[in-house]
Amino acid sequence: MIRSAVAAAVALCILAPAIFAGAPAKSIILATTTSTRDSGLLDYLLPDFTSNTGVSVKVVAVGSGAALKMGLDGDADVLLTHDPANEKLFLDGGNAGANSPVMHNDFVLLGPKDYRLPAAYASNAKAAFAWIASNAVFVSRGDKSGTHMKELSAWKASGAQPASNRYVSTGRGMGDVLSMTSEMKAYTLSDRATWLNMEKKLDLVVVCENDPSLFNPYRVMTVNPKKNAQINAEGAKLFFDWIVSSAVQKKIGEYGVKEFGRKLFTPDAPVSK
């Protein structure tokens, strides 16, 4: 009696992961930024895709740099990134199939509630970064993500660089870095969507925003199927067509309006023919 019960339990345990694994052909690997995940956008959008097409999406949120590398190696089927310079290199290398701008928002510079950054720099990113380099602690993504790349170009533009004891390079995602920055009462750069989604849990405020250099464009690219036999080119194309469709673009523009009173992303895909 017990023996058969044990045998049944054993069989169930061995089979269960296989059941959960799902048919590989009906899934795609989406390599993307942590901001699309931590802002809640993907949780909001993706169920619609899976129910329409039956293709499940494995969201691997690793930061734009790592996502582009996955695309380069053929480890992902479709990419959603925000690092224009490296995206251009990726495209020039013939690594993508279809590609399109998909949405944009902006970055914001965040600091502790009792921040000392001069109010005069409230929309001057160059001056703000220069001030932070000599006067405060900055928490960096440190993971070659789109946000990290933007931060590095901001330091370059400001002509300043914080000393090592004032620069915390974490290698973590946007949500994690925001939590750490809040704890440490330091400064950091974040995309507005993740910031708004996490604002209530943090003790941070926006100290600098609306500078044109803080523009944050996102691009969607399918990975060139010639890279290896496992790339799900069909699924990737379905995803691409779905995310640039006017219906989904409209949905992107609506995300956050109800909860935060403003949209978190502005749709960018050219109107479908």
Place this chain on the structure above:
Amino acid sequence: MDTFTQGFSSAFTLIARFDPELYGIAGLSLCVSCSATILATAVTVPLAVFLGLHRFRGEETFSRLTGALMSIPSVAVGLFAAMLFSRRGPFGGFNLLYTPAAMAIAQALLVSPLSFGLAYQLSRQRGRENSEAARTLGASRLQTLRLVLRELRPALAANLFIVFARAISEVGTVMIVGGNIRYQTRVLTTAIATSASMGDTGFAVALGLILVTLALALSSAVSFFPKRDREAAG
């Protein structure tokens, strides 16, 4: 103190209301670690018991080597497994990366040294008397092995819990191989890491409570076995 009490009260609410995501994560943890334990045990225990019965040159060194491998860091195993299962890796064709199946296999790899080492020690200490008696009576190698396995069964069963506890509490392997994908490959340990760092204290505490309860239950389960068997197992 506010976050503390808030965290615990939201946690109890989630647990009492059978929050589907919470229990889904716990269920997946159990499935993955159960499979990993069974797989590791099935592969390593017969071999370990067999080897333990026979003397061979370098026995002591071998024993120490298995002991050392027991504490292999989980991230190292995760990295190795991810390289095996990635599309460019030798097993890429199976599309296993970021699936629970891969997580179970990788965890099995992680706990195999432990499962092997425990069984090997047990066999060396207690298996030899039985095997020698059996051999004297004319039993074949296979028959002897089966006899010893039967004799050691309670102690081997106790080992199962130790191996399972190691599997279910590790985070490095399943994080790298599974990718911590919501609703698909998120288990108790990886979910706690994510929730805690995102400030979802209530959810993190709920997960933690479940994990600790499981760990305590498993440790208590070992105590149901007769003391003599447990001593040999430890």
